[in-house]
Amino acid sequence: MIKYPEKFVQRVKEAYPGFDALHEALDNGSMLVGRYLDDSRTLGMSTVGIVVAFHGGEQEKVKQTAQRGILREALYRWWLRIVYPGVYGGRGGRLG
Secondary structure (H helix, E strand, C coil): CCCCCHHHHHHHHHHCCCCHHHHHHHHHCCCHHHHHHHHCCCCCCCHHHHHHHHHCCCHHHHHHHHHHHHHHHHHHHHHHHHHCHHHHCCCCCCCC
16 A cells, blocks of 8 residues: 555546546555556547647647646656655655
8 A cells, every 4th residue: 555645646636537446546545546647648639639629720629638648647757756766766746
């Protein structure tokens, strides 16, 4: 069992509202948190989708999708630092 920092738990829950399995894994100190974060850190928009959105005047949608992807990648990297501090450099980080 891992005692995740409260700030980390809060940030992950804010970034993934309604993801009950992830929230439960956080509350239980499960290593499954890493799996969920890793599996869901993809951008969620294909390169074709990005081009279509731009041509359709949906630049804000593309920007929001990219920002969400950046946050999710950062949360996964934060998890790595929490769980493997000797390899990834400790508990802190830009979000922590």
